[in-house]
Amino acid sequence: MKLWEKGVTPEESVIRFTSGSDRESDLLLAGWDIAGSMAHAIMLEKAGLINRDEKESLLKALGELMEKERRGALKIEEGVEDIHSQVEKELTSMLGPAGKKIHTGRSRNDQVLTDIRLWMRRATDDLAINIGRLFKALQSLSERHSSVLIPGFTHMQPAMPSSFGMWFGAWAEGLADDLEILAGARKLINRNPLGTAAGYGSALPIDRGLTTRLLEFEDLLYNSAYASLSRGKAELAVASALASVAQTLSRFSMDTCLFMTAEFRFIDFPDELVTGSSIMPQKRNPDVFELVRGRTNIIQTLPGQVVSLTSNLPSGYNRELQLLKDMIFNGFRDLNECIDIMIMMLGNIRVRENITDGPVYNAIFSTEEVNRLVAGGVPFRDAYREVAGKVGKESFRATTISDYTHEGSIGNLCNEKIAAIFAKGMGSFRSRSVYELAEKLLSEANE
Ligand code: ARG
Numbered sequence: 001m002k003l004w005e006k007g008v009t010p011e012e013s014v015i016r017f018t019s020g021s022d023r024e025s026d027l028l029l030a031g032w033d034i035a036g037s038m039a040h041a042i043m044l045e046k047a048g049l050i051n052r053d054e055k056e057s058l059l060k061a062l063g064e065l066m067e068k069e070r071r072g073a074l075k076i077e078e079g080v081e082d083i084h085s086q087v088e089k090e091l092t093s094m095l096g097p098a099g100k101k102i103h104t105g106r107s108r109n110d111q112v113l114t115d116i117r118l119w120m121r122r123a124t125d126d127l128a129i130n131i132g133r134l135f136k137a138l139q140s141l142s143e144r145h146s147s148v149l150i151p152g153f154t155h156m157q158p159a160m161p162s163s164f165g166m167w168f169g170a171w172a173e174g175l176a177d178d179l180e181i182l183a184g185a186r187k188l189i190n191r192n193p194l195g196t197a198a199g200y201g202s203a204l205p206i207d208r209g210l211t212t213r214l215l216e217f218e219d220l221l222y223n224s225a226y227a228s229l230s231r232g233k234a235e236l237a238v239a240s241a242l243a244s245v246a247q248t249l250s251r252f253s254m255d256t257c258l259f260m261t262a263e264f265r266f267i268d269f270p271d272e273l274v275t276g277s278s279i280m281p282q283k284r285n286p287d288v289f290e291l292v293r294g295r296t297n298i299i300q301t302l303p304g305q306v307v308s309l310t311s312n313l314p315s316g317y318n319r320e321l322q323l324l325k326d327m328i329f330n331g332f333r334d335l336n337e338c339i340d341i342m343i344m345m346l347g348n349i350r351v352r353e354n355i356t357d358g359p360v361y362n363a364i365f366s367t368e369e370v371n372r373l374v375a376g377g378v379p380f381r382d383a384y385r386e387v388a389g390k391v392g393k394e395s396f397r398a399t400t401i402s403d404y405t406h407e408g409s410i411g412n413l414c415n416e417k418i419a420a421i422f423a424k425g426m427g428s429f430r431s432r433s434v435y436e437l438a439e440k441l442l443s444e445a446n447e
Contacts, residue, residue: 003085003108015081018319023076025326026083029115030069031434033083036114036194037091037102038062038441039214043207044104054098059445061094066438083115084108105204106197109317113193113231116325118215120238121431123332124186128179128429130339131245135175135422137346139415142169146413149356149401150266151364158364161401163410164351167255169418174248176422181244183428185237192217199228199316214441216431228317232310235324239302242331246299249338253293257286268350288345292338302331365398366391372402 002010038059045055065087068074076086085108091099146165151158192215195201195208201224212220221227259266269286277283305327309320356364366387373383390396404411432440 001079002081003088003103015079019081020322021326022082022322023080025329026076026086027074028329029112029119029325030074030083030087031066031438032115032118033087033111034062034066034069035434035438035441036111036118036211036215037087038438038445039211040106040194041102042214042441042445043210044101046210047105047205047207049104049204049206050098050101054101055445057095057098058091058102059442061091061099063438063442064094065090066435070435082108082112084111105202105206106195107199109198109228110193110196112322113196113221113227114215116231116328117189117191117193117217117234118434118437120189120234120328121186122433124182124189124238124241125429125431127242127245127332127336128182128426130336131175131179131182132422132426134339134343134346135172135179137343138168138172138175139419141346141349142166142172142413142415145351146410148351148353149410151356151361158361160364160367161356161410165413166410169413169415171248171252172415172422173418175245176418176425178241178245178248179422179425182241183425185241186428187218188237189234190218191221192219193221193227193230196221196224196227200224214444216437225315229315231317231321232306232313232324235328236303236306236310238328239306239331242335243300243303245335246296246338249335249342250293250296250300252342253289253296256289257293260286260289266352266355268352269345270348270350273345273348288341292342295334295338299331299335302327362397363391365401366396368400368402369396369398 002015041050041055041058041062044050045052050058065074074086074090076083077089080086080089088099088102091102093099142165145168146163148164150162150164150167152160152162152166192208192212194211194215195206208220221230256267258264260268271284273288274284275287276285306324309323309327313320355361369387369390370380370383373386374380378386387396401410406412407414407417
């Protein structure tokens with residue numbers, strides 16, 4: 001029985017096709033749907049749309065449903081379309097008429113908007129914590145190996161002296177930027193669509209400000225029609241933030257694969273962390289980083305997928321918006337898995353010393369030589385020409401660097417400044433878990 005059934009039994013294959021993966025994926029939204037319903041019930045009573053007893057029995061039943069969800073026992077039954085229908089069905093079978101009142105002044109459209117925003121808010125907070133772990137791992141490697149030189153490249157040609165300190169630290173600063181972008185997306189999604197109903201509001205005297213406060217949103221999404229249009233925009237902001245983190249991870253993985261090759265051998269991992277070949281006994285392959293590279297490259301297509309799905313969509317609710325959910329759920333899951341495995345790998349990375357002593361890298365010290373002449377008073381262009389004449393010939397030999405003192409150079413990485421920027425960014429990511437939020441709502445309802 002569908003919520004919208006009115007005498008005609010819908011064709012089974014149509015229901016199966018239109019439900020799509022909702023019967024599994026929506027379980028991720030279950031807790032948020034229940035918490036949203038708690039806030040809604042509290043509001044309905046304050047607005048005089050249900051009485052005190054009805055509110056109390058709804059909250060009690062919702063509390064029990066939340067417990068069921070927590071135990072993993074809440075399922076979307078066969079024949080039920082989505083989590084919103086399941087929650088209403090359970091309430092109605094537990095409470096009878098009072099259960100049937102929960103849908104007063106709302107639609108599944110504003111429910112799903114609310115659930116997704118609450119889910120994404122918490123998911124960005126968890127992701128930020130995970131990014132923070134990776135950030136720490138990179139910064140501590142940067143500090144530990146700050147004086148181990150590697151060549152820096154431009155055009156894939158050896159260019160100037162760099163260091164593992166600079167290399168590891170660079171990815172950490174990239175993550176600090178990614179965190180800012182994620183914070184921007186989080187701010188945008190932290191507004192309340194509940195009560196905008198199907199996209200045109202309700203003639204009942206609901207109090208949208210109250211549910212905004214109860215669900216700890218920063219503000220309302222005001223215009224009801226925009227709340228519905230915002231589905232796709234909120235996801236685009238979040239997908240762009242995921243793509244930004246993914247870009248950092250993907251490029252880092254590329255370098256890692258390159259630096260592990262027999263030609264480079266800058267870094268290595270213990271045997272247990274590399275993979276082998278079924279035919280070539282000597283192989284030690286960086287499969288982990290290849291898969292991180294591939295998976296994060298796919299995550300970088302997410303904003304394009306969101307844009308493609310929503311371009312040319314007329315305003316108001318349209319059913320394909322439902323497809324956004326899996327894009328976002330899978331994006332977070334994949335990104336977190338990539339971060340987790342990278343942290344583990346980085347905990348075991350080995351770096352080679354004395355890399356730049358090799359003759360191939362002799363010429364990266366030529367700019368140093370130029371600078372030494374410049375410091376002694378020779379005009380830059382003359383010094384450049386003089387050293388250029390020697391480079392590539394037996395007469396040019398150098399393996400040491402000058403003092404690098406300016407901010408962000410190999411002698412002055414400023415990791416602590418970057419850490420301070422990152423720590424400040426982390427301040428934006430604080431929300432309650434779904435269970436903490438439900439507990440807060442239930443205790444507030446009794447006040
Ligand atoms: N499963 C739907 C979605 O995610 C829920 C909203 C259904 N609304 C509707 N009018 N069919 O979009």
